[in-house]
Each structure stands twice: as structure tokens, then as C-alpha cells.
Amino acid sequence: MVRIWGAIFLVASLWLLPAPAPAEQGKGAAGDYRHRLEPTPHGWPRLRQWCVWIEPVAAIGPAARWDQAWLKAVEAALASWGELVAISRAGSPEQAQVKLLRRRPPLQGGRASHGRAELELASVQRGGETLLEPRVRVSISPGQRAEAIQATALHELGHAFGLWGHSDQPLDAMAAVPGPTPILALTGRDRATFLWLQQQPGLGGQEGTADPGQAPCGP
């Protein structure tokens, strides 16, 4: 059973136009941007293992070439994060904690973006326990060059896996404002920030070392 809590807690978009620079919230450790991350009111939305569903794309027909290019770029971004956290593929969207959708995000406040990640928290029954889990919907626009799709997916998946905040360094995958060159690989700062996040208590105060009862892609 999955109960989605109504509110969307955190939304992050890769805007086509630069956003105003956010105010600095004090200095974090050198070499990462942990101080720019935001938890939910129920804790850090991080997991040891994520179940990801990717919207199916056409394998044949006139759209297949573009669909397959989108899929390849998204898979490459997923593989980058897969070096840092366990990722399983879900057979259906209902099982997934992250849903990757092939679509352009709708305008938000009149502003366009290539990618968006939206976080909800779900109350999930697993093995007789009620757990709080993240549920993230990620929209990646297919209307970009392949490298830009990959960079967008790398960035939005960073949000999905718990990095709800932005780096102030333009070469990081989680840069607030994308530079002219697509960022296709995680930097040392991206990795250090993510590894710090993974050591924090999860939703509902779960310990940093284990998420009790969490099945990879089970019902």
C-alpha cells in the first residue's frame, strides 16, 4: 500500500534562463556543497537503494531514433549515479521511488525548463512496517541535443536521489546555472556531497547505515 502525501515538498527545475543567485547560507566543508542542501520536514530524503522506472520509448517507427537517443542519454546519466548508490529497475511505475518521464516540464510561473524533479513523501507498508519513502517524478525534455539530455538527466537525478539544492560551482553536475558545456560526469564535489548525504539519517530518522525492511523493487 502506498499513500502519497498530498503536498509536493520540493521542486527543482533546470531553467532555460538563469535564476537569481540564492543567498549563501554560511560556509560548509571545503570540497562539497552540503550546506546548500535542503531536507524535508521529515528528514533527508535519501535511500540506500533506489527503485527507478523509465517511461518506455518506441523501438520501431518514425519516433524510434529520437526516443532511443533520449533513452541512451538518460541511461548514461543513471549509470553515473549508479557508481555511488544502488539502483534497481522497476517493472512498473507503481513500484518505483523515482519515475523518469520523457516530457518537457510544463511552464512554471511562466518559465520554461528542460528538466524538473518533484518530490512527494509516501507512507509505504513494507514487511509489516510503515515507512516513509521518497517518491520523485523526474521530467526530462526530449527536445534537446543528446549531450544536453544527458546533462539534464544527470542533474535532475541528483535531486531525485536526495540532493535538493545546488552547487555554486558552474562545472558541478548540480550547478545552479548550467554553463555552455553540458556536464556529463559527476565532479569530486558532487560525489563528496552525495556521500555526505548518504551518512545522514533518512526519512523518519532512519539510521545512516540501514533502511530497515526496504525491498529494492518489491510491492
Ligand SMILES: [Zn+2]
Ligand atoms: Zn536543479
